[in-house]
Amino acid sequence: MIDLPSAIVTATIWAYWIGVGVMIFRVRRHTRKVAGLVPQQPLERVMWLGFLPLVAAWATLPYLAQTHAHGPLALPAFATQQPLYAWMRHVAAIVAVVCLLATARCWVRMGKDWRMAVAVGEDTNLITDGPFRRIRHPIYAFSILLMLATAFVVPTVPMLIVAAVHVVLFNMKARNEERHLLATSGDAYAQYVQRTGRFIPRFFAPPH
Numbered sequence: 192m193i194d195l196p197s198a199i200v201t202a203t204i205w206a207y208w209i210g211v212g213v214m215i216f217r218v219r220r221h222t223r224k225v226a227g228l229v230p231q232q233p234l235e236r237v238m239w240l241g242f243l244p245l246v247a248a249w250a251t252l253p254y255l256a257q258t259h260a261h262g263p264l265a266l267p268a269f270a271t272q273q274p275l276y277a278w279m280r281h282v283a284a285i286v287a288v289v290c291l292l293a294t295a296r297c298w299v300r301m302g303k304d305w306r307m308a309v310a311v312g313e314d315t316n317l318i319t320d321g322p323f324r325r326i327r328h329p330i331y332a333f334s335i336l337l338m339l340a341t342a343f344v345v346p347t348v349p350m351l352i353v354a355a356v357h358v359v360l361f362n363m364k365a366r367n368e369e370r371h372l373l374a375t376s377g378d379a380y381a382q383y384v385q386r387t388g389r390f391i392p393r394f395f396a397p398p399h
Contacts, residue, residue, distance in 0.1 A: 194257050194266065196344045199284040201253040203291050204341065207334075208250060210291075214298050214305050221303040230308040234367055239308075241360050248353045249341065256345045263348055270346055283343040290337035297322045297330045309371045317376050319383050325392035327383070328365045332390040335361055365389055 215228055230236045252264070259265040271277055298305060300321040306313075322329040335358055342354035369389075372380045387393055 194271065196280040196284040197253050197257045197266070200287045200341050200344045201257070203284075203287045203337070204250050204253065207291050207294065207337065208246065210295060210298065211307070215307070218303055218305055224313070228307055231311040232309050232367070232371075235308050235364070238360055238364060238367075241356065245353055245356055245360065248349065249338065249357070252347065252350045252353065253341060253345045256347060256350075265347070267346060270344075280344045283340040287337050287340040287344070290333040290340065293322070294330055294333045294337075297333070309368055311371075317372070317379060317383070319387075323387075325387055327369070327387045327389055328361075331361045331365050335390065
């Protein structure tokens, strides 16, 4: 029997990474560059070693939870037998889909300026409107929320470990990008930082 929340998040995660592939192709077509697919910074290269197995695990664990009845990869009994949690799993699956749609909006706004890694030596526009108006890293914010929704739907030990690593890596990546943009964009980015949140909107700018 198909577990509907797991099936939804599995399809959502695969659609997410297909979307990433589309963005790589789109940027490549417009700029003749590989959209940061191969990181240039040493720190991002190290992080990439963590991202690759993380993405593979994220894409497969929700599927494996549907195909295993027992063991660490299978859904724990409470996930389907506890009524409130079972209902909340459906809500989390819907949240995952919303995160995908919101991320797609960010991709559309970034267009050819989208990159997977820090664009060292490249001319890219500083985007501060649309989804980026109040959050500096909306794509990462939605990715983190999508991962947390996945872990709620598939509360296995391996999935929870993957979620924890994901949150840590995306925090590291966001902070690294901010250091780069402060160095390359100067005051314009510093002022943007003052009026926005990293992952959560900042509705009131701090006093000058």
